[in-house]
Amino acid sequence: MHRHESHDACHTGVGDMLARAEAVCRERGLQFTPLRREVMEAVAEAGKAQGAYDIAETLSAPGKRVAPVSVYRALDFLMQQGLVHRIASRNAFIPCAHGHAPGEGVVFLICRTCGGVDEASSGELEDGLDRTLKRAGFTPAHTILEVEGDCGACRERQQAG
Amino acid sequence: MHRHESHDACHTGVGDMLARAEAVCRERGLQFTPLRREVMEAVAEAGKAQGAYDIAETLSAPGKRVAPVSVYRALDFLMQQGLVHRIASRNAFIPCAHGHAPGEGVVFLICRTCGGVDEASSGELEDGLDRTLKRAGFTPAHTILEVEGDCGACRERQQAG
DNA sequence: GCGGGTTTGTTACAGTGTATCACCGCGGCC
């Protein structure tokens, strides 16, 4: 159902994510430039949400500095294409695990122990939110739903250790 | 059900909010100092979410400067007591309209036209979230649920005007 | 090759939040 079952195994998806990103861009006639690819890769490879400055540091090497502003631009692009998400409560970014329809409701599950972020979605939850908003007479444009807590893997690890 | 029906009328509650804040502090043996009172007042009087620096500017006067760091400390205190909320998507603060149980699920409805923020809560929504989290094997500690869109008043105003 | 759009580099800056240390006021205690 969700990716990110374990944070050792989640590296396996990096190639898939890059391939999908490339396909999406080609399909839409947009450029998947080297910089955008590197940023996508950095976000996908990290097991947890990355700040823009973290990414800039990751991509920088002696003699080749990548400025944060460049990273922000690449991230903006990737977010527009639905390839990465921003975690508002952390000022950080994660790769999009599934392909959602744009605007579809997603819950981010942020583990405060391992820092990993999982995505979940639920029609039931979305219906409940829709009804709540309708009752309040509010027309939604954009929703942020982030839960911080402990993921199953970390909880087991703590009980075992 | 919710406060904040109109943003002209919402100023009426300021006195109540201050009274409640004072009562809460007395009850818990905490100090409701002048600075904390002023910050609470500034947050309560503004019809929309205030940034910490906005508050600092509001409270400052020629000859009496209130530094942002002081405002942050007061806000931290007021948030711990559940008297103000932080809107993560805006880096801004609003007064708490109802007295929730700590940890109770609340939705923030942020109007992108008037900037007003309403609070709503819904057992149905909360149940849906609980079930979704349980299915994902995730133990929640803290939830952020913010919806940006158009409030009823602004929608009517736009249709009329 | 040329013109025009997009992408990137660079610098500077605005906004948000925290760390640190010193000082003040107040209450308890000897």
Place this chain on the structure above:
DNA sequence: GGCCGCGGTGATACACTGTAACAAACCCGC
């Protein structure tokens, strides 16, 4: 009274996050 401890405040400095503005490089169609 003098002393001490403690929470709150003031003040400075700093780290982190994000954006504006402009120039240079690049690509693509003509």
